[in-house]
Amino acid sequence: MLTWKDEVEEKSFIDGEMTEKVLEATKNPSRDEFDKVMAKAAEQKELSLEDVAILLNSEEQERVEEIFNLASSIKKRVYGNRVVLFAPLYLGNKCTNSCTYCGFKVDNQIGRKTLNMEELSCEVEALVDEGHKRLIMVYGTHPDYTPEYIRDTVKKAYSIKKGNGEIRRVNINASPLAEEEYRIVKEAEIGTYQIFQETYHEETYKRVHPRGEKSNFKWRLFGLTRAMRAGLDDVGIGALFGLYKWKFEVMGLMQHVKHLETEFGVGPHTISFPRLNEATGAVRDPEYLVGDMELKRIIAILRLAVPYTGLILTARENPELRRECMELGVSQIDAGTQIELQAYSKKAKEEKQELEKEQFKIGDSRSLDEVMRELMANGFTPSFCTACYRLGRTGEHFMEFSKPGFIHHYCTPNAVLTLAEYLEDYASEETKEVGYGLILREVESSDLTENVKSTLREKLDKIRSGGRDLYY
Incomplete structure (x- = not known):
């Protein structure tokens, strides 16, 4: 079995020299060049690397605003008002790596732990009590986190039922595996398998990952x-912005997208764009730190370049910035986030974050209820929907539905139904009032057919009468 110590013979699909040349050649693009790329993006046509570079190099405020406006329009066209919510759950902090930017690196003298099944159950129960239905379970690089451990812990998370609550979708953030090992993990019926390259610049990569x-x-x-060769339909990519030049990293993400599309006919299900944050023992190079406006541009340009791919904005960012970014193409966020081990079951929400116990500093520690109430007040529909995964609408099948826009017949009604479940079972009275006002507006929306409206009202009545897990 191929392992990480073996040489990977495949040629890298990241061409660093070409990337730098394209970014240099497209500096100061003309108005005509910019308009041509924007016209392609408006029609949701595939953008070339040169097209993406032109957007990255369009620095004028007027053009940036045009990119923002088009990104917002495309997001609404493809996803409607929906925002998918999830929570991260750390299974352990043991690690054999020395990543210069990470609070869990092996060099740090911190308390190390891996959750056993009983401890995992307590965390999942606490998350279910908050109303969560979707998790991303996070595993480090260590002999404890075998494919069998990942499989068994995911199955355990799925098995836990409490009241009307349960976890219906578990995504994975873990180290790369061999094909045979992915097949073991696949037995647990996971959702997306997520691996961040961190930086696509190979020399920088070697420097920040010394051993x-x-x-x-x-x-x-x-x-x-x-992973995809092993049969996993959905995968997620990402870069940690702040390790190298941000424009290069966006171009790296796009090369990764094109590689997967070429090899498998479908790109990544999600793209993440976390920024380098403060962490215990972390080293940060001021030259490459990414500002708020640059983050917004990253999000908007990605939305133009990959209109059908989920874009994830994490709680690394503060609430105010998250509000500003929501309109630019974000389709998934975490909420009620705790990243200290066993924090969901043991740590009071009002306690101050203890950075030495966590991988990095988070910026938004608000409760799920608070985040949902704000989203709805701003016109967004929070969604815990997992119907596509349980009905096989994943990978290429998902794209078949989403690209023509048929997904609107499923996603908006399903988002409303999962929201109604949350309002009935977990919401504060204030959030419930805001939520049902939003549901009424969604049900009466002209975007839904009369048949969908009729069946949606019937399903909502069933939820109010105690029915659960209803979907299209």
């Missing part, structure tokens, strides 16, 4: 290629 499994650039780069 451990993560030091192997190509083993990580082809990690999701092996």
Whole structure:
């Protein structure tokens, strides 16, 4: 079995020299060049790397605002007002890597732990009590986190029922595996398998990952290629912005997208764009830190370049910035986030974050209820929907539904139904009032057919009468 210590013979699909040349050649694009790319994006046509570079190099405020406006329009066209919500759950903080930016690196003298099944059950129950239906379970690089451990802990999370609550979708953030190992994890019926390359600039990658499994650039780069070869339909990519030049990283993400599309006919299900945050023992290079406006541009340009791909904005960012970014193309966020081990079951929400116990500093520690209430007050529909995954609308099948826009017949009604479940079972009275006002507006929306409106009202009545897990 191929392991991380073996040489990955496949040629890297990241061409760093070409990337730098394209970014240099497209500096100061003309108005005509910019308009042509924007016209392609408006029609949701595939953008070339040169097209993306032109957007990245369009620095004038007027053009940036045009990009923002088009990104918002495309987001609404493809996703409507929906925003998918999830929570991260750390299974352990043991690690054999020395990533210079991470609070869990092996060099740090911190308390190390891996959750056992009983401890995991307590965390999942606490999350269910808050109203969560979707998790991303996070595993480090360590012998504790075998494919069998990942499989068994996911199955355990799915098995826990409490009142009307349960976890219906578990995504994974874990180290790259061999094909045979992915097949073991697949037995647990996971959702998306997520691996962040961190940086697509190979020299920088080697510098910030000096030792451990993560030091192997190509083993990580082809990690999701092996996952898809093993039969996993949905994968998620990401870059940690702040390690190298942000424009280069966006171009790296796009090369990764195109590689997966070429190899498998479908790109990543999600793209994440976390920024380098403060962490215990972390080293940060001021030259590459990404500002708020640059983050907004990253989000908007990605939405133009990959209109059908989920874009995830995490609680690394503060509430105010998250509000500002929501209109630009974000389709998924975490809420009620705790990243200290066993924090959901043991840590009071009002306690101050203890950075030495966590991987990095988070910026938004508001409760799920608070985040949902604000989203709805701003016109967004929070969604816990998992119907597509349980009905096989994943991978290529998902794109078949989403690209023509048929997904609106499923996603908006399903979002409303999962929201109604939350309002009935977990919401504060204030949130419930705001939520049912939003549901009324969605049900009467002209975007829904009369048949969908009729069946949706019937299903909502069933939920109010105690029915659960209803979907299209």
